Amino acid sequence: MSKTTQQLVGQLLIAGFRDSELSKNSAIEKYIKTYNLAGVIIYDEDVKIGGPGTRNVKSPTQLKILIESLQSFSPNQNLLISIDQEGGTVNRLKSIYGFPETPSWQHIGLLKNKLITEQFSETISGALSSVGVNVNFAPVLDLDYGNKTVIGKTQRAFTSDPDLLIKHAKIFIDAHKKKHIISCGKHFPGQGSALGDTHEGYTDISNSWTVKDLLPFDKLIQDNYLDLIMVSHTFDTKLDPTYPASLSKKIITSTLRDDLGFQGVVICDDPSMRAISDNYNLKDTFEIMLNAGIDLFCLGNNLIYDPDYIPKSVNAICQLLTSGKIKKERILKSIERIKALKKKYKIRV
Numbered sequence: 001m002s003k004t005t006q007q008l009v010g011q012l013l014i015a016g017f018r019d020s021e022l023s024k025n026s027a028i029e030k031y032i033k034t035y036n037l038a039g040v041i042i043y044d045e046d047v048k049i050g051g052p053g054t055r056n057v058k059s060p061t062q063l064k065i066l067i068e069s070l071q072s073f074s075p076n077q078n079l080l081i082s083i084d085q086e087g088g089t090v091n092r093l094k095s096i097y098g099f100p101e102t103p104s105w106q107h108i109g110l111l112k113n114k115l116i117t118e119q120f121s122e123t124i125s126g127a128l129s130s131v132g133v134n135v136n137f138a139p140v141l142d143l144d145y146g147n148k149t150v151i152g153k154t155q156r157a158f159t160s161d162p163d164l165l166i167k168h169a170k171i172f173i174d175a176h177k178k179k180h181i182i183s184c185g186k187h188f189p190g191q192g193s194a195l196g197d198t199h200e201g202y203t204d205i206s207n208s209w210t211v212k213d214l215l216p217f218d219k220l221i222q223d224n225y226l227d228l229i230m231v232s233h234t235f236d237t238k239l240d241p242t243y244p245a246s247l248s249k250k251i252i253t254s255t256l257r258d259d260l261g262f263q264g265v266v267i268c269d270d271p272s273m274r275a276i277s278d279n280y281n282l283k284d285t286f287e288i289m290l291n292a293g294i295d296l297f298c299l300g301n302n303l304i305y306d307p308d309y310i311p312k313s314v315n316a317i318c319q320l321l322t323s324g325k326i327k328k329e330r331i332l333k334s335i336e337r338i339k340a341l342k343k344k345y346k347i348r349v
Contacts, residue, residue, distance in 0.1 A: 006035050006314050006318060007036035008036075008335070009314050010031075010035030010314060011036055011335045011338060012295065012335070012338070013038055013299055013310065014038055014040060014041050015028065015039075015040050015041070016041050016043065016300040016302050017031075017040060017056070018055060018056075018305075020053070020066065021062065028040065028070070035314050037310075038338055039080025040070055040079060040082065041082045041084075041300050042055075042056045042057065042063070042067075042092060042133065043056055043302055044094060044097065046302060047302050047305075048305045052094065052096055053096075055302070057092060057093065057097055058097060060098050060127075060130065060131055063097075064130070064131040076348040077348050078342055080342070081132055081133045081134050083133050083137065085128060085133075086138045086139070087104050087108070088103060089104065090138075093127050093128070099127050105155070105156055106152075106158060107155065108120050109157070109159040109164070110159075112164065114167070114171060117171045118175065120172075121175035124176075125176045128179070128181055134182060135181065135184065136184065137186060138183060138186070139185065139186075140156045140187070141185045141188075141190070141217055142156070142191050142192035143159070143192040143213055144157035145157070145192050149192060150194055150195070150196065151192050152192070162216050165216050166216050169216065169225070177345075182345050184228040184229065184267065185216075186229070187230055187234070189214050189245060190209060191203070193205050193208035193209055194208070195208075202274075203234050203244075204234070204235045206235070206237040209234075209238065222260075226264060227344065227345075229266055229267070230267050230268070230269055230298075231246045231252060231267070231294070233273055239251050243288065243292070244276070246269060246276065246292075247280070247285070247289055247292055248292055249293060251292075252293035252294065263337075264341065265295045265338055265341050266293060266294055267294070268297060269298070270303065271285050271297065272303050272309070282312060286313070286317050291326065295333075295337050297313070299313055
């Protein structure tokens with residue numbers, strides 16, 4: 001594959017990596033320079049190794065130095081430095097590392113207090129800004145269906161009331177925008193009702209999803225609050241009888257773009273989650289997702305660690321381009337959206 005093609009493809013990828021400090025010629029340095037990656041994702045725990053501090057986070061000072069090093073490898077220092085910092089159980093910057101304590105999104109929802117939501121949002125955005133993170137995969141816009149669901153029992157859903165969620169999600173997003181941090185609404189088209197976990201396998205919400213789940217996304221799109229949306233791996237025969245959301249042209253292009261008018265960047269939940277990886281090989285996954293309308297791929301490489309995951313992904317997409325199964329225009333359109341997003345948030349392009 002030509003280096004030019006690899007560097008084109010690399011602009012669609014956010015990569016996970018294992019280092020907490022960077023040695024000379026580290027793999028992630030090589031990938032950033034060779035493939036011109038869109039960005040990286042930060043985790044505090046490595047699933048395979050297990051335990052706090054086993055991946056990228058040990059302290060605020062350490063993380064800031066790590067991120068500065070990562071940005072120095074990018075020609076224009078324009079990497080998307082992403083993280084899942086929802087609060088509560090999904091909280092990479094924990095107090096044990098020296099970051100502020102943050103309750104769950106659900107706990108904030110129970111209080112129904114705009115001032116508290118503002119304080120919560122500013123605490124999170126302030127912690128991210130202080131170390132150089134510029135993308136937060138939050139807020140969760142899934143509705144709360146109670147403890148029988150994965151999202152509900154992990155306290156990741158704010159409320160079952162779409163109107164209340166919309167009001168407080170705006171506060172959360174505004175706090176991030178003030179710090180030039182991109183927020184990401186997730187998980188489109190709403191997976192709050194899911195009983196199964198897409199990390200573990202196939203998850204069907206055909207009998208539980210309703211149009212109500214779409215309302216937070218719809219309203220926030222119409223009010224120009226969402227610049228980045230993460231699509232889930234859930235399956236719903238009402239929306240697409242063939243593919244889960246992240247592989248569905250009907251859901252991503254027809255519903256999200258054409259019906260709701262979303263013009264921003266669409267990112268998929270990690271394709272290594274077993275809901276996808278158990279049913280599709282890597283090349284087929286990229287082919288279907290790209291043709292469905294996915295712009296950006298989060299390759300966390302944490303659920304099942306593969307030291308060659310990033311090169312394999314780049315090569316798979318390059319092969320799809322060479323064979324004509326993916327058109328170059330399709331890739332360029334996504335890169336255009338990603339560059340516009342970076343420019344809007346003053347991330348160098």
